[in-house]
Amino acid sequence: MHDLSKQMTRSSTPSAAATSHRFGRITLDVRQSLPPWKQAVFVGGSLLLGLAISVWILALAGISPPQLASELAGVVSADSLRGVLVQAAPLILVGLGASLAFRIGFWNLGIEGQMIFGGIFAAAISIYEIGPPSTRLLLMGIAAATGGALWVLLVAFLKIRFRVNEIIATLLLNYVAMYFLFHLLYGIWQDAKTAFPQSTPFRPFERLGDIGYGLNAGLLVAIGSVLLAGWLIHLSRVGFYARFISANPRMAKIVSVPVQAVTLGLIAASGACAGLAGFINIASQEGRLTQSFSNGYVFSGVLIAFLSRNDPIVIAVVGFLIAVLFITGQTLQVFYQIPFTMVQMIEAIIVMTVASSEFLVRHRVRWIR
């Protein structure tokens, strides 16, 4: 049917077809199906195109391709790989967070706010010294997941009860969370010693350290979450239900899928992942609650989920690649005075080119002369 309607549009433009024959004419057909390897070729090709455009823009900004290549080689060398893996952990978690909500059609754009509340909850455990030192870190992790989940469930409640649009609500609540964080950091939680707007440093047992082989404990949390989400989506009954909820919610309700419970559960899991990402950022990289530990992550989360088609295992890979991009960006920032927004621009270019490959996957474009 879709096929017909597309072709009908074409049919209704005989005059256009007749007048433009000098330049040939472009026709569009909807594909019935496309083998997976061809889809991979289209997606891979557009990824390369996006990277090519990025390289070109960087060249305009004064970084020649050979320089870029040597920087990249430096980033993935053994020493900096540690930094990349530390950076990969929160990126993988925000990607998971976005994907779990997207799977049931809940557009969670409040990942930064949920990270902030995850961070605030975890920091509270440290600041008020809750629990013995041996379980402190675990407790901080649990608190962070809870904080992130509660912050997004607020919107889930508003959506179910009052039909509030979750895109707007989650996005704007990021600012509410940010100003609440500022309120704490310029107020009761301000570090008295330095008078900087940040909390007092966490104690050594409240930090995510190395676990050997140069790996950070944060990565372990991320990989554990990937496996858990992979099980939830691919193997458990919840994932089965989630597919029906996103495919046809009315039908799901009638065949007794617990629509509300699964929806709320996955939304909460989404917020929990974001909360954990916040926890990892403050407990491994910063070592204290700061103002800016969540900056830019909502965009990266959406990007990673989108590029991975919401598949947890693929998210781990894509999260790592985006981490390479982040670290390269940081290096360029230091040595070539390139603004960090350049990294976000490259992310945006890749999203756009990969998103447009979707069009080629679904349609066949022909140019008839």
Add this chain to the structure above:
Amino acid sequence: MPVALQLVDIWKSFDGALALAGASFESRAGEVHALLGENGAGKSSLMNVAAGLYAPDGGAIVINGVTTALKGPADARLHGIGMVHQHFKLVRPFTVAENILLANRRPHFSSGMKAIRAAIRKQADELKFDMDPDRRVSTLTVAEQQQVEIVKVLVGGVDILILDEPTAVLTDAESESLLKIVQRLAQSGTAVVLVTHKLQDVKRFADAVTIMRGGKTVATLDPREATAEQLTELTVGQTIALPTRTELPNGPSRLNVGALTYARGDGRIMLNNASFHVRSGEIYGVAGVSGNGQAELAEALIGATEPTSGEIWLDEIGDISHASASVRRDAAIAAIPADRYAYALAGSLSIADNFAVAHIRSGRYGGVAMIKRREMRKDAMAAIKDYDVQGARSVSQKASLLSGGNAQKLVIAREFSRNPGVVVAHSPSRGLDARACAAVHERLIAARERGAAIVLISEDLDEILSLSDRIGVMTRGSIVAEFERPADRQAIGRAMVDHA
């Protein structure tokens, strides 16, 4: 009369599935030529080839004696072939005139609008359609939208008009008047092709009929000389026995619907104190003119909507009018909704998933932690074999790829696989061909014999009369009269109209 359109030995396959296997067809100017066949016989595919939508893999298209390769629908229109599709191709927020202008471009918008308006008026007058060019399509009834589609094609000027299942969406009265207009069009010299699976339409309105089966055209004959049995045998390949019913003693009352009332969001009362009861081992038919609360009754029974007041009392369970779908499932209520794709299937998911979803809570396909995909596939495979679901090359295939009748069989296979105690079936055979329809009816009768209480809601009075033990007539949201079997058709018809 000269042959206007000739399709010779047409072949077409989609993704390896053969849709047309050497079909041939001839339509003459001045006659209504019916193309009769079951769902999936290839009628629409053949006509889409004629309309330039599908490029055939083999065969020839001869238009007015000239072999032509159609380059697309626009090219077909240039050759005077116009098609009115079963699913309308209208832009709903646009007005009638804008839609018709869109399909019949003029060089300038404002002068084009004027010309189109005049053309619409002329065409509508000829056909005796009451058509306002400035109404938005979204405010039109289905029958009016179809008139727009017809005028849209005729304004462009056609010698060969193809109508794909034009009466499927119309009431009896609307169908009658449409087919009379079609006859008049043919008398004025147009070659009309009427794609249909309704024998009655063919017998009454067609000058010639070509029958399709399995992608081939099997016979062309004069419908006035053939008997209904002959036509049925040709379409189906064998005659279908009417369902045999055994007389059962009256069972105990199983389902009691008491004073069920439902007011829509805009305040309109759709169900108004509807009350009836259904015994076990009984089919209770709910007859009525469409739009008198049947859809709302079905939705309240299967749990798609919550009634405003009243009760649905189920023996041994209690009032389920506000119970969740899982309580209804546990009470073994089978739901066969009228709109399969909206309420019964998730088209983008596989056949196996769609089959298994209703049983997953029972633990049959593994616990909460781990689902058993292999079991699901095995059971789904057995079910599609058992219920004769055709067109599924594998159970991993998307459910949306099944044709209407086979999708319905899949729904029934799922709903009946647990031996239901109560069945709610709303227009279960809508859009199905004779064989699929008979299969559905057989399943309902088998469930009745196993002691299920069955509510059969249908706008097809023949279906109600042939299956029901008792019949309730629904008008304006209430059951206004009840009839015991054998019921008097005329009396039911009067009850349907008198209270309206």
